[in-house]
Amino acid sequence: xxxxxxxxxxxxxxxxxxxxxxxxxxxxxxxxxxxxxxxxxxxxxxxxxxxxxxxxxxxxxxxxxxxxxxxxxxxxxxxxxxxxxxxxxxxxxxxxxxxxxxxxxxxxxxxxxxxxxxxxxxxxxxxxxxxxxxxxxxxxxxxxxxxxxxxxxxxxxxxxxxxxxxxxxxxxxxxxxxxxxxxxxxxxxxxxxxxxxxxxxxxxxxxxxxxxxxxxxxxxxxxxxxxxxxxxxxxxxxxxxxxxxxxxxxxxxxxxxxxxxxxxxxxxxxxxxxxxxxxxxxxxxxxxxxxxxxxxxxxxxxxxxxxxxxxxxxxxxxxxxxxxxxxxxxxxxxxxxxxxxxxxxxxxxxxxxxxxxxxxxxxxxxxxxxxxxxxxxxxxxxxxxxxxxxxxxxxxxxxxxxxxxxxxxx
Numbered sequence: 001x002x003x004x005x006x007x008x009x010x011x012x013x014x015x016x017x018x019x020x021x022x023x024x025x026x027x028x029x030x031x032x033x034x035x036x037x038x039x040x041x042x043x044x045x046x047x048x049x050x051x052x053x054x055x056x057x058x059x060x061x062x063x064x065x066x067x068x069x070x071x072x073x074x075x076x077x078x079x080x081x082x083x084x085x086x087x088x089x090x091x092x093x094x095x096x097x098x099x100x101x102x103x104x105x106x107x108x109x110x111x112x113x114x115x116x117x118x119x120x121x122x123x124x125x126x127x128x129x130x131x132x133x134x135x136x137x138x139x140x141x142x143x144x145x146x147x148x149x150x151x152x153x154x155x156x157x158x159x160x161x162x163x164x165x166x167x168x169x170x171x172x173x174x175x176x177x178x179x180x181x182x183x184x185x186x187x188x189x190x191x192x193x194x195x196x197x198x199x200x201x202x203x204x205x206x207x208x209x210x211x212x213x214x215x216x217x218x219x220x221x222x223x224x225x226x227x228x229x230x231x232x233x234x235x236x237x238x239x240x241x242x243x244x245x246x247x248x249x250x251x252x253x254x255x256x257x258x259x260x261x262x263x264x265x266x267x268x269x270x271x272x273x274x275x276x277x278x279x280x281x282x283x284x285x286x287x288x289x290x291x292x293x294x295x296x297x298x299x300x301x302x303x304x305x306x307x308x309x310x311x312x313x314x315x316x317x318x319x320x321x322x323x324x325x326x327x328x329x330x331x332x333x334x335x336x337x338x339x340x341x342x343x344x345x346x347x348x349x350x351x352x353x354x355x356x357x358x359x360x361x362x363x364x365x366x367x368x369x370x371x372x373x374x375x376x377x378x379x380x381x382x383x384x385x386x387x388x389x390x391x392x393x394x395x396x397x398x399x400x401x402x403x404x405x406x407x408x409x410x
Contacts, residue, residue: 032047051316064087092341103345114146134393139392144158151202151226236343243278246392279335
């Protein structure tokens with residue numbers, strides 16, 4: 001008999017998809033580790049405490065390579081290459097080193113003018129007043145354009161990627177997900193071949209050229225790297241931007257404070273990441289050998305789910321953790337993970353989030369939710385590891401402010 005799902009363990013009347021935090025808090029009070037069933041994955045150990053999650057993220061006995069799972073058979077032919085999230089040191093170390101230099105603070109800061117330009121162009125395209133879907137019209141195209149340009153994906157093809165990515169992140173059916181994976185794989189294989197014959201100055205061209213070296217990427221690793229950078233490079237930031245705006249609109253006192261003092265923006269981004277971050281759990285770990293977490297024995301071969309969402313609302317580290325407070329010293333949250341798998345794109349995500357929010361709040365001074373049923377009725381994307389709204393209707397009534405955006409705002 002499978003273990004109970006999180007939904008089955010949740011307090012009566014709660015909606016785990018709309019708001020998982022009451023269920024996570026109730027479980028955390030009963031213990032730091034629980035056995036639950038994840039549909040489509042199977043039974044896993046759910047780790048909830050902040051200290052336990054942080055320690056597990058650096059525990060060498062917990063591996064990312066799924067071949068350490070006792071239930072692993074094969075990838076079913078649907079895996080897109082081999083990426084960093086699927087590997088452990090020293091293999092992971094080599095892969096990460098090949099792209100880490102592209103995501104240093106200096107390299108990311110050099111992207112600031114282009115990110116600002118994209119944000120302004122998206123808002124310039126809006127009419128002087130009305131209603132629009134913030135996800136489709138702003139939160140999605142901004143980071144998608146940035147990562148596609150970084151990878152050297154032609155602008156005419158960028159719309160394809162989100163359709164594929166969205167299907168893989170929240171499949172409408174196994175067949176549709178398999179089709180999306182196959183189409184994305186074929187496209188990347190064609191793009192890699194084109195870059196090999198006519199390289200540019202983009203990151204994908206650099207990786208293709210480096211693959212000729214002994215320490216470069218294999219064809220499978222090239223596919224995996226392209227897939228990971230594309231999906232991780234925009235899906236989570238879409239949710240950071242849209243979720244951040246939603247939280248501000250749901251907490252008008254915090255929105256007013258941020259408008260009155262734009263210097264609070266950096267802390268506001270960190271609180272958005274802590275309070276309702278775009279990644280609810282880290283990639284599954286698999287026990288390479290028996291171990292204990294918070295006194296619970298984890299047998300070799302069992303899979304472990306590390307709840308970043310629960311860890312970042314652990315009251316032992318964050319007083320009154322369910323309160324959204326942009327002035328909170330939010331250091332210590334685990335929204336970007338920890339250890340060797342700490343999110344490589346964290347500096348870029350923070351930059352995009354800061355610019356996107358600063359520009360939106362400055363240029364749409366009376367931005368508001370355009371909902372009759374309230375924000376809890378928003379459609380959510382169904383995924384065990386990612387959290388975000390599928391759409392966010394917003395409205396405004398004043399003329400758009402000028403597009404000039406001082407660097408200090410971002």
